[in-house]
Amino acid sequence: MTAALEISNLSTEIKLSRSTVHAVGNVGLTINAGETLGLVGESGSGKSMLGLSVLGLLPNGGHITGGSIKIEGQELVGLPEKELRKLRGDRVAMIFQDSLSSLNPTKTIGQQVAEPVRLHRDVTQREAMERVLEVLDLVGLPKPKERLADFPHQLSGGLRQRVMIAIALACDPRVLLADEPTTALDVTIQAQILRLLDDLEQRLGMATLLVTHDMGVVAGRANRINVMYAGRIVESAPTELLFSSMRHPYTQALLGSIPRLEQDNTKRLLSIPGLPPDLTNPPTGCRFAARCRFATEQCLQQEPPLTGDAQHAFACWNPVDGPAELTESVAHATRAPVQAARAGLGDSPSITISGPGVTQNGIKPLLEIVNVVREYPITAGFLRRQVNSVKAVSDVTLTIHSGESFGLVGESGCGKTSLGKLIVGIEKPDSGHIRLAGEDVFSYRGTKLRKARRDLQMMFQDPFGSLDPRMRVNAILQEPLQIQNIGSQRERDEKVRGILDDVGLPAAALERYPHEFSGGQRQRVALARALMLEPKVMVADEPVSALDVSIRSQVLNLMKRLQIERDMASVVISHDLAVVKYLADRIGVMYLGKLVELGSGDDIYARPAHPYTQALIKTIPVPDPAVEKAKTEVGIRGELPSPIDPPSGCRFRTRCPLAQQICSEVEPPLRRFGGEHLAACHFPLQTPEPDAESSLTTAG
Amino acid sequence: MTEPPDINSEQWRVEHPWEDPLTGVRPDPLGGIMPADHPLGAGGSLDGGDLQGISSGWRLALREFMSNRLAVLGLAVLVFFLLFSFLGPHLYHGNTTISNPLDANLAPGGGHPIGTDENGFDELARMMQGGQAAFEVGVFAAVIAIVIGTLYGAIAGLVGGFLDGLMMRLVDVLLSIPFLFIVLVVSTKYSGSVIEISLVLGVFSWLIPARLVRGEVLTLRERDFVSAARVMGGSRTRIVMRHLIPNAMSVTIVNVTFLIADSMLALAYLGALGLGLSYPHTSWGDMLGQASTYVQNGQWWLVYPVGACLVLVVLACNLVGDALRDAIDVRLRRR
Secondary structure, eight states: OOOSEEEEEEEEEEEOSSOEEEEEEEEEEEEOTTOEEEEEOOTTSSHHHHHHHHHTOOOTTEEEEEEEEEETTEEOTTOOHHHHHHHBTTTEEEEOSOHHHHSOTTSOHHHHHHHHHHHHSOOOHHHHHHHHHHHHHHTTOSSHHHHTTOOGGGSOHHHHHHHHHHHHHTTOOSEEEEESTTTTSOHHHHHHHHHHHHHHHHHHOOEEEEEESOHHHHHTTOSEEEEEETTEEEEEEEHHHHHHSOOSHHHHHHHHTSOOTTSOTTBOOOOOOSOOOOTTSOOSSOTTGGGOTTOOHHHHHSOOOOEEOSSSEEOOSSOOOSOOOOOOBSOSSOOHHHHHHHHHHHHSTTSSSOSTTOOBTTBOOSEEEEEEEEEEEEEETTTTEEEEEEEEEEEEEEEEOTTOEEEEEOOTTSSHHHHHHHHHTSSOOSEEEEEETTBOGGGOOHHHHHHHGGGEEEEOSOTTTSSOTTSOHHHHHHHHHHHHTOSOHHHHHHHHHHHHHHTTOOGGGGGSOGGGSOHHHHHHHHHHHHHHTOOSEEEEESTTTTSOHHHHHHHHHHHHHHHHHHTOEEEEEESOHHHHHHHOSEEEEEETTEEEEEEEHHHHHHSOOSHHHHHHHHHSOOSOHHHHHHOOSOSSOSOOOOTTSOOSSSTTGGGOTTOOHHHHHSOOOEEEOSTTOEEEOSSOSSOOOGGGGGGGGGGO | OOOOOOTTSGGGOOSOTTSOTTTOOOOOGGGTOOOTTOTTOTTOSOTTOOOOOOOOHHHHHHHHHHTOHHHHHHHHHHHHHHIIIIIHHHHOOOOOSSOOGGGTTOOSBTTBTTOBOTTOOBHHHHHHHHHHHHHHHHHHHHHHHHHHHHHHHHHHHHHOHHHHHHHHHHHHHHHTSOHHHHHHHHHHHSOSSHHHHHHHHHHTSOHHHHHHHHHHHHHHHTSHHHHHHHHTTOOHHHIIIIIIHHHHHHHHHHHHHHHHHHHHHHHHHHHHTTOSOOTTOOOHHHHHHHHGGGGGGTOGGGTHHHHHHHHHHHHHHHHHHHHHHHHHHHHHOOO
C-alpha cells in the first residue's frame, strides 16, 4: 500500500536579504491513510515550514533544496505551479491557526466553503451548495442552512474554526495538514475541535499531519509523533512509546518542563536553559548540544544521524532512557510563617468572606476585594449614549493574605484580566472596594496615590508590548525607583544589578534595548521591573502564555523561586489551570465575571465542587496518552455566552449538564465545602458544609 | 537620561551568574544550569540564554536605510542640491540683480552655461538662488507644520473624549477647504519674504500631521508599557515626556520629509502664479512661471533645467521619507 503522504530527505531554505534560514533539513516522515502524525516542536523549529513545503506555499525566498514529497505515490517536488494548484484544496488541504485572518471577511461562509468545490469539481452552483451543507453538517456547525449567508465576523472563534475545517474537507482530501489548529482557541473549545478532528479522521480515512507545540494535544490523537528541533527531526516514535520511553534528551526535557495538574507543585520543573540556535547559522554537531545536559565533546563535533529501528528512531549520541523524575524542590527558603498563618485561618469558618477590614485570629488580610463590579460601557450614536455594557467583573469578593500566591483561572472573556487591572488600579471599579492592608488606596489622589501604588505592581502578558522600545533596560529598571524617588543613584544602580542577577540576566543586558532580547528574556526584564519596588502584591497576567514551551518552564521556575524568596503576595492570572496550580497556593475559578469556585490547588483539582471547574479540568489536554485516550466526553458543550447580556441566575447554566429550573431563577451563593473551599452552585459535586451557609450571606 | 554604566568596571562584575545570590545555593543541574563536565564549560550557558551581539537600534536603522539604494540615491541628490544652492553662489557669480536687455534670452554658452532669461539674468545663478528659497521655505514650513500638528494631535489623542472629537472635527472642516485656494488668498496679502511664505504654508499644512500623531498617540496610550508606568505611579507629564513623545517621534520624523517636499511644491505653485517671492529673491516656481511664455519659442533652457531641479529635489525628499519609514520600522520590528 502506498502511504498517503511520504516525505523523504526534505530540505527547505528561506533566503533573506542578507542570510539564508535553513528551516528544514533532511526530514523524512510517512503517514498512512487514516493515521495521524503529530509533529511537535517549538516556534522556529521548522514545523510550519515543513507543512508549507508540502503545499508549495513557502514564504517569499523560500524554496525546496532537496528531497521528495509524495502524495499517494505522486511526486510533488518539481511539479509546475499549475499542477500544484490542482492538488491544493483537493487532495491536500490545510487548516490554519488563525481562523479570523484566514477567512475572507467580505465573503459569506457559504461562498467560501463552496470555493474549493467549484474550483476542483465540475459541479453546478446547486450541487456545490449541497456539498457545502453536507460538510458544514459534518463539522458540526449548528443549523448550517441558516448560516450560509453569514460573514465570518458573525461567528464565534470555535465556529469559525469549524468553517475552516469544512473548507479543508470540502473536496475530500487524502491528506490534511493541520497547523496549530486549536492554539488560538479556548481550552473548552479546543477540546471540541480536537474531538471533531479525531472523529472526522476516522470517518473519512484521511491522513492527518497535526503540527503543534503542545504535547498534550498530540498525546491523545496521534498514532505517531515526530519531535522537531532546529529544523531536524530528533525523535520519531509511536505515541505511547515516545511518552513512556523517549530516548532524546530534548523530548525528555520538553515533557518534563510542562507543569501538570497532578504534579506536586513544590518540585522544580525540568527546564531547558538557553535559546534555540539561530537557523541562519546553525551550529556544527548536534543542534541541541548547547542546551543539553548530557552533551559531550562528540556532540559538538559530529551531528548525530537518525538511528534506531523503523519503530523508534532518534538522533542522539548519548540517549536517555525514559522520562526524568522531578526531584529538586523549589523551596530554598521556608514558608512556615505563611503556612501557619493560613492553617490558622482554615479553622475559622467565616474568615474568607467577612465584613470589611475585620481582623480575625489577629491576622489582617493583605488585600481585600469587596463586591467589586466593573462594566465597560457600550456607546452608540452621535452623542455617545450608553446603550449597554460588558459585564467584565460582577460582584467579586476575595481576600489575599500576605505572602500568599493566588491564582485566577478562566476562559478568555471571563474577566480575570479586568480583575487583575482593578487590583493594580489601571481600572477603577464601578462599585465595591479594593483595600490594601485595610486602606482603600485607590480613593487617594495625587502624590498619596502615587506613593501607594508602589505596593501593587503588575507583570504583563505580552513581553513585546510591555517594555518601552525606546528605553534601555537600565532606564526601564530605574524608572520605578525614579518615579517613587527611592534611594541615591548609587543605591539604584546596585539594586538594578542585583535584580537583574536575580532574574538570570547578565549585567551586559543593561545597555540594550528591549528588541535585542528574546521573548523569554524580555519577560525576565518585565518581572525584574515589577519587583524593583518590592511590592506587597504582584499581579502577573498570563506571564508565560506568550512564550515557547522550553522557555516557559524557565520563567515558571524563576517566578516560583522569587515568590518564595521574597515572601510577596502574588496574583497569577492564566487560562491554563496547570500553570496556575503550579504557581499558586489558592485558586479562584472565574466564569463570565463571577467567581464560581475558590479553594486550594488540591481542592480545585481533586475535589472540584462546581461543574464548570470539573469540566475545565477534563478539557485540559494532558501530555499522557493513557489519560488522553481514556477521555470519553468533550467536557463543556457550546460556547461562552456574551458578557453583554449574561444568562440570568447562574451564569454557567446554559452550558451546565446539571442545570435545573432554579439555576435560571436564583443566583447561587458561594457555599463552603470544608476549610477555604468555596463554590457557587445549586447542585454542587461535593457536599457543602451544612452550617456554613448563614455566615456567607455577605457574598450574595 | 543618565549615562549608561560602564559595564566593564569592577562594580558591575557579577561573580557567579548561575549561583543563587540570596542563598548562595547553586541550582540543580536539572533546573537548567549545565553540569561541570559539559563540553561548553560548567555554567557555560545562562539560564536565560545568551544575549545576541549588541546592535544599537539606530545603527540597525542606518544599516537598513543604507541598504536601500533608492534612498541613498535620494540622499545624494539632496546633498548635491544643498551644496549647489548654498555653496554654489560662492563659487559661481552671475548677474541676478541688474536687468540688462542686451543679454536677454541668450542661449547656453559663452559666459552663461545655462543661458539667460528675459531680464538678462544669468539662469544658473538664478537656479542657485531659487534652490536656496526652496530649501529654506521647505524646511521652515515643515517645522512650523510639524510643531503645530504634533502638539495639536498629541493633545487631542491624550485628552480624548469630547475635546478630542471637537478638535478633530475642526481638522475635518479645515481639510475640506481647498488648501491652494486659502493659501492663494492669504499670500496675496502676506508674501514676499521667505519667512512670510513659510509661515503661510506651515500654518495651513499641519492638519495631516495632526491626524497622524493623534492616531499614533491613541495606539501608544493603550500599550502595556504606558500602563506599567501608571502602575509605578508615573505622573501624566512623565508618561507624555518619557514614553509617548519618544515613541511618536518616528512618525514625526518621517512626516517632516514629506512636508518639506509638499512645501517646496506649494512654493512652486505660488511662484508660477506670480505670488511668490519678491525681487530680488526668486524661486524655481517664479522662474517656471516667467518661462512658460517662452517654451513655444524654443527657449528650452528657461524651462527644463529648473523643472528638473524641482522634480529631482521633491522626488529625493519622498524617497528619503519612504526609506526612513521602513528603516525606523525595522528598529522596532518584533523578532
